[in-house]
Amino acid sequence: MSAHLARKPAPPPDESPSPRTTLPYGRQSISDEDVAAVVAALRADLLTCGPQVSAFETELAAWLGAPHVTVCSSGTAALHLAYAALELGPGDEIITSPITFSATASAAYQVGASVRFADVDPVTGNLAPDSVAALIGPRTRAIVAVHLAGLPADLDELAALARREGIYLIEDACHGLGATYRGRPVAGGNADAAVLSFHPVKHITTGEGGAVVFRDPGHQRAAQRLRHHGIERDPARWSRSSPGPWYHEVVEQGFNYRLSDLACALGRAQLARLPWFLARRRDLAATYRAAIGARFGTGPDAKVRPPAVVADRESAHHLFPVAIDFAALGTDRSRVMTSLAARGVGTQVHYIPLPHHPFHRKRAGAHAAWPRPGAEAYYARTLSLPIYPDLDRVDHVVEALADSLMEPCR
Numbered sequence: 001m002s003a004h005l006a007r008k009p010a011p012p013p014d015e016s017p018s019p020r021t022t023l024p025y026g027r028q029s030i031s032d033e034d035v036a037a038v039v040a041a042l043r044a045d046l047l048t049c050g051p052q053v054s055a056f057e058t059e060l061a062a063w064l065g066a067p068h069v070t071v072c073s074s075g076t077a078a079l080h081l082a083y084a085a086l087e088l089g090p091g092d093e094i095i096t097s098p099i100t101f102s103a104t105a106s107a108a109y110q111v112g113a114s115v116r117f118a119d120v121d122p123v124t125g126n127l128a129p130d131s132v133a134a135l136i137g138p139r140t141r142a143i144v145a146v147h148l149a150g151l152p153a154d155l156d157e158l159a160a161l162a163r164r165e166g167i168y169l170i171e172d173a174c175h176g177l178g179a180t181y182r183g184r185p186v187a188g189g190n191a192d193a194a195v196l197s198f199h200p201v202k203h204i205t206t207g208e209g210g211a212v213v214f215r216d217p218g219h220q221r222a223a224q225r226l227r228h229h230g231i232e233r234d235p236a237r238w239s240r241s242s243p244g245p246w247y248h249e250v251v252e253q254g255f256n257y258r259l260s261d262l263a264c265a266l267g268r269a270q271l272a273r274l275p276w277f278l279a280r281r282r283d284l285a286a287t288y289r290a291a292i293g294a295r296f297g298t299g300p301d302a303k304v305r306p307p308a309v310v311a312d313r314e315s316a317h318h319l320f321p322v323a324i325d326f327a328a329l330g331t332d333r334s335r336v337m338t339s340l341a342a343r344g345v346g347t348q349v350h351y352i353p354l355p356h357h358p359f360h361r362k363r364a365g366a367h368a369a370w371p372r373p374g375a376e377a378y379y380a381r382t383l384s385l386p387i388y389p390d391l392d393r394v395d396h397v398v399e400a401l402a403d404s405l406m407e408p409c410r
């Protein structure tokens with residue numbers, strides 16, 4: 001090996017955690033038990049397609065109270081599997097929220113379907129059922145509800161609409177694991193399909209990962225086939241009788257959307273901690289509410305308001321989006337975010353309405369300009385403050401927010 005290709009000696013491992021100067025808006029919580037679970041899986045015979053995968057699916061199904069759970073490589077893959085298993089395709093439309101992550105819509109484009117963006121409630125940012133009803137047409141095949149920030153959408157109203165029209169209801173529950181709607185867990189069989197993400201900022205993580213939940217076992221079978229190259233494993237469904245034990249059939253275009261055993265081992269360990277994660281998020285939200293109320297006042301005239309509380313549902317507090325009347329406070333969001341960052345507080349905006357993005361605008365065509373005053377009002381005010389189980393500086397965040405909002409007036 002020539003000298004310049006010789007590998008440099010590895011630097012000694014740095015055991016001390018790097019100093020965290022800025023609180024992120026979200027982050028994972030990894031315990032010694034999580035690490036041990038992954039290490040054990042790493043020493044097992046099968047690193048993928050092994051026993052951790054079905055164990056994680058079984059445990060998730062028990063947690064959700066929904067029997068048909070398929071884990072996969074991301075929430076985006078889960079959306080793609082959901083749309084594909086429900087056989088959405090060219091000529092079909094879904095209706096969803098403009099206040100969501102790009103993947104909710106782009107996974108529909110992956111199956112050749114198009115997307116209509118309804119309006120949202122300006123306070124919660126969740127789909128407004130009336131607006132969804134106004135957009136339903138002959139090509140509409142599914143309503144995709146997003147539980148923004150962890151607060152369940154109006155599931156019963158949307159389900160009634162879907163039933164009336166003979167179309168599917170799908171939950172994009174990537175923000176919603178652990179939330180309840182009228183006492184029922186989201187992604188727990190309220191809809192024809194529901195999708196979860198295990199990205200590190202979500203309630204539980206597998207590094208990257210996701211899951212899709214179906215009401216109908218046929219849809220689950222389709223998702224499992226599509227996750228694994230379109231391979232049909234059930235001899236009863238093959239085109240001919242099996243010539244031997246090696247035999248299987250590829251029956252359609254599939255993907256490699258599998259989740260490894262390492263990831264599933266982490267997912268199982270994280271799922272065991274989910275009650276604690278949810279309790280921490282609830283406590284942090286309560287602390288925020290009290291601190292924000294004390295600092296900025298309460299009621300409809302308050303210039304900084306915590307996320308809405310809705311009586312018949314419990315948020316999973318994936319995000320903590322506050323509504324700030326920047327104009328009334330004589331400032332703007334960019335200045336406030338920069339000032340918060342200088343004070344060590346990371347924030348984010350969830351979300352830029354999708355029709356604002358060039359790609360989604362182009363795909364939407366003339367529909368992009370359809371009026372969505374609720375979405376624009378929500379977007380104008382929203383700012384996500386840090387929330388994650390290991391966060392312990394809520395008072396600092398609220399003080400930093402107050403200082404940042406006052407800054408231009410000094």
Ligand SMILES: Cc1ncc(COP(=O)(O)O)c(C=O)c1O
Nearest residue numbers: 074075076101103174197198199
């Ligand atoms: C609402 C929503 N849907 C879908 C996704 C996609 O999930 P993933 O990042 O696991 O692909 C996300 C991720 O942030 C999301 O927030």
